[in-house]
Amino acid sequence: MKKLLTLLIIANLTACGNSQQNADKNNKVDTTSTKKASSITQKITPCLWVDKDAKAVANYYLSIFKDGKLKEYHNYENPSEAKEQGGQDSFDTAVIEIGNIELSILAAGPYFKFNEAVSMVVNCKDQAEVDYYWNALTANGGEEGSCGWCKDKYGLSWQVVPVEYFDLINSNDPKVREKAMKNTFKQKKIVLSELK
Numbered sequence: 001m002k003k004l005l006t007l008l009i010i011a012n013l014t015a016c017g018n019s020q021q022n023a024d025k026n027n028k029v030d031t032t033s034t035k036k037a038s039s040i041t042q043k044i045t046p047c048l049w050v051d052k053d054a055k056a057v058a059n060y061y062l063s064i065f066k067d068g069k070l071k072e073y074h075n076y077e078n079p080s081e082a083k084e085q086g087g088q089d090s091f092d093t094a095v096i097e098i099g100n101i102e103l104s105i106l107a108a109g110p111y112f113k114f115n116e117a118v119s120m121v122v123n124c125k126d127q128a129e130v131d132y133y134w135n136a137l138t139a140n141g142g143e144e145g146s147c148g149w150c151k152d153k154y155g156l157s158w159q160v161v162p163v164e165y166f167d168l169i170n171s172n173d174p175k176v177r178e179k180a181m182k183n184t185f186k187q188k189k190i191v192l193s194e195l196k
Contacts, residue, residue, distance in 0.1 A: 045095075047104040048114075050154055054107035057154060058094040061103070064136045068098035119149065119157035126162060127192050133160045134189045148190040162192050 050057050055073055062068045072095040078087045091108040099122070124130045137160065138144050141153035148161050168180035180195040187194065 051110045054092040054094040054105040065098035071095040114155040116157045121159040124162045144188045
């Protein structure tokens, strides 16, 4: 446990803030862009811990969310203290923007896995958009869940939901609410026509 805690602290300290300020003279840092603290506009940024290759993970999400962009990429050599505690030789980070939010990606080893306790909700304008995101996220190793939930190939949980769905389950008409809720439990991907 002490070894894991040490790795987490080192990874966190190295990845936080402006990488140029955090990297000491012995660390090798490869950057595609830099971000000054004054340019950070999002108060809370979700961080996704993955096993390896932050750039590949970033490119995967950017291939699905077409309006997204890679904002930063950094590759770090782990300090000798981390290596002595069983850490990898290096780790990398990326920051992407998808759906008007920034996500940080930390590729620092196989210590943690995603679970359904945290999921990303994709609010879709119509059924065609639901179909697109559902198919893209479940392809190539992803998996379907129930009630509009799925996992991508990295195991991150997503809820792919048409915005009209919320109108149905919050309708003033109890019959509309009941039918939508009842039929939701019969579905994997949300199909609006079966809920109305």
